[in-house]
Ligand SMILES: NS(=O)(=O)c1ccc(C(=O)NCCc2c[nH]cn2)cc1
């Protein structure tokens with residue numbers, strides 16, 4: 065189907081606006097973070113999470129990313145504080161990564177592209193559901209964590225990467241229980257925050273981004289494992305799931321605030 069968006073030259077980020085006009089909006093994500101231009105705001109409060117490991121449900125390959133889904137039918141796993149008005153419910157987390165270790169993140173910091181970027185997606189329960197929340201400017205909050213390649217594997221990634229063998233192709237899903245995603249956070253809580261959008265179509269401009277300054281470190285083998293996912297269904301020719309990132313979008317008149325000095 066021609067409007068099936070993706071990351072190839074014929075359906076990638078340069079084409080998205082044809083079916084999803086918001087993609088050319090003035091509050092699009094990702095963006096480049098330039099330390100010299102951020103507004104240091106010491107009054108920005110710390111953010112907190114209270115995640116219930118029992119809320120984890122499944123891990124799936126949707127043909128574009130590897131996503132872990134949580135029960136968000138009540139305030140079971142929540143994010144609050146920081147720039148947010150009230151508590152936001154954790155719905156899912158997923159990743160974006162490159163075809164090699166030198167690129168793959170969506171946000172770029174002072175010219176640095178990380179190998180991957182983890183997005184923890186939360187929505188504002190003052191709206192009746194996620195579909196309603198994504199129509200509101202304060203509807204969604206995403207915590208972004210950069211993945212940097214180093215020698216030491218991140219043991220907390222083990223569970224996720226072990227499941228990958230069961231969800232190699234598009235549409236595959238496996239049970240994924242008893243997982244507290246806060247173990248994936250780095251030590252520091254320092255963050256940048258700005259108002260933006262989904263980095264995938266329809267690119268609604270409903271997201272308060274909270275980007276953690278400190279990357280987590282993963283090993284080359286762990287990155288290779290992510291790259292062993294395929295975008296095709298089981299019956300189709302193999303097509304590796306790599307480079308599922310959107311390039312930076314114009315910042316326009318948006319301010320990026322830093323919680324740290
Ligand atoms: N990369 S990201 O910005 O964190 C992000 C987070 C969540 C979604 C998502 O849940 N998409 C399906 C539901 C939907 C969105 N808009 C209309 N339906 C997409 C991208």
Ligand SMILES: [Zn+2]
Pocket residue numbers: 158159160183263
């Ligand atoms: Zn994402």
